[in-house]
Amino acid sequence: MRLSSRLPQGFEPNALTAVLARLKAEGRELVDLTVSNPTRCGFAYPEVEIRAALSQPTVLNYDPDPLGSRTAREAIAAHHGHGLRTEDLLLTASTSEGYGLLFKLLGDPGDEVLVPSPSYPLFDWLARLEGLRAHSVPSYFHERWHLDLDALETAIAPRTRALVVVNPNNPTGHFLSQTEWRGLTELCARRGLALLVDEVFADYALEAPSDRLATALLDADPPCPVFLLSGLSKVAALPQLKLGWIAVHGPGAAAYLEALAFLADQYLSVSAPVQAAAPTLLALAPGIREQVRTRLQANLRTLDSALAPHPHLSRLPVEGGWSVLLHRPAVDPDEACALRLLEATSTLVHPGSFFDLPGDGHLVISLLTPEAIFREGLGRIFPLL
Template sequence: MPIEVESPEEYGYGLIRYNLSESSVADRTISSLGLQIPDLTLLYGTHRGSEGLRALIAADGEGLKPDDVLITGGAAGALFIIATALLGRDDHLVVIRPNYATNLETPRAIGCAMTTIDLRFEDGFRIDLDAIAAAVTPRTRLISVTCPHNPTGVMCSEAELRGLADLASRTGCRLLVDETYRDLSFDGALPLAASLGSHVISVSSLSKAYGVPGIRIGWIITRDPALQEVFLAAKEQISICGSVVDEWIAEQILQNRAAILEPTLAEMRRRRGVVADWIAGEERLDWVAPSGGVVCFPRMRAEPPGGTGAFYRRLLDVHGCYVGPGHWFEMPDTFFRLGYGWPTGEEFEAGLQAISAALRG
């Protein structure tokens, strides 16, 4: 998957008026969270992560305890640890696509065999359990899914999640569920995946739903003590421990989880409604409505004037709007990821109108 030279960071945020490429809610500040960092001792912290933070995370899943949780450098760090600890050249991975790049590129770099199960627009981007089951081989060590899904925002049902856990158990492999957007599930969150069995691994972070990607706090949850020790050993080789400042901030956030999430969820539901109304009136686009997260993945009904390359250039150079083109996710550029959680309300709605204008040429 490409690393874009013209990513928002490289192009320059100041040159993008309407940034609809981001996949999180708006970035928060220390003061907006009502925090004042105390005089912490800047020591090597607990390698697993602070016990208070791990207890707050474990409390969200039935039957989980703090020792089932390992704090990592964001969800990206968690996914890297899992792939490098579980997969080798003689192993096989079944992974859904489109997906977050780390879930695809790290296994490719390792050299393991990989079968991608492509989610189809025509099927509502739903996970096909039969296709996953057919792809499993005796060498399969891991089935990897995301829910809510990035870039589509689609969620699997609880029955589908339990079906995936049962499939992994029957076939003797592990199930990895990237739950980074779980706290932004519009109609209620699914059970925390790792609570469904010791062969199920959950990954999440505070970056997307809480607007604090800068503190780099993510985690791995598994009820398998031996596997948790493997993950801990991998973390110790990569970073030893996390930042005591970051972990302190994370603990304060999770202690105040409901107060932070409730207004965020209300606003994201409202914005999803704005996108739905816009697409209903935009004859050049179609979509699958998201059930969680802050992204969706519209599809152009036909090539725009000059083709998709001209569309993306017009959108950015003429209208100052930036979205994530389909090739970021190994999909055709007639798709694009639209993030509706990060910009201000005014920028968000102006960005939608910019897309409509760019589609017309």
């Protein structure tokens, strides 16, 4: 069998996933402090309304538009506000698909995209599967996270095509500051790069500084092309419905959208039911987000109380998003620590190394975890850290 070199050399699970599978097979009662699937977190979804929205008569019509249905795009434009227009939007089946389309749009095989790290680990594969390379450039932490704009500029090579940022970032929660935004857009304009901004977590500001860039849409006239990505998986905590979108603004936006429509036309991957339901789902979203936000805040309070008797442990500020970085003495590598905790306490945490956190001493835990499970998990792992 000959497979494309874009694929991994093998499909073996990593050590943590392998141990997890073994413990599950042994019937261990596991506590998962990494849960990021909101449909498994005990939120009270407005089920009747969601089902009704997905079973309207119009779901039986097939009326494909490569940009996505106008009514769905109108509802998304209204959700974002800040002057976003229906015609600036293209629908996708997920943010991941959005990245795939943008990488096809902007790069040739062998080209590069720059990604400040730590960040969302999927970028590496999403880029590789389009024949591109994701080049990480470390950000640094000094009281808060900072992009290293000089290092980003130095990393730009002849084949660099775009820069990808997540605002607020996963897993660090870092919101770009308005100064960082200006620096990024000027850098991209000067060096001819597109700027991709993933704002799936933008509605989840927690301990956000006042100078944060709440959304890239606040910049009505960026000097470089800006592609904003988002979707229902975080905006309405409905990842199973598979609806994402790309908003395009800045120089050349209309021509980029025309080319994106050509790409999307080859797939037409967004289902009619979710497009028909989008206006209702977005109308229901604030109530769902409020439950998520209440959970995030409650777990953060629980974490702070649990940390108080353990002065050798601490957490980093959570400007936004669904996760928190726990800081521990780096007595062993992060992955070894996560394996040790899983074996000894049946509790799953993610090592910082999964997200390219520099050095050792960081574990990533999800603030989405149901509150009783979150408390139980912290109680199990803290004595071993």
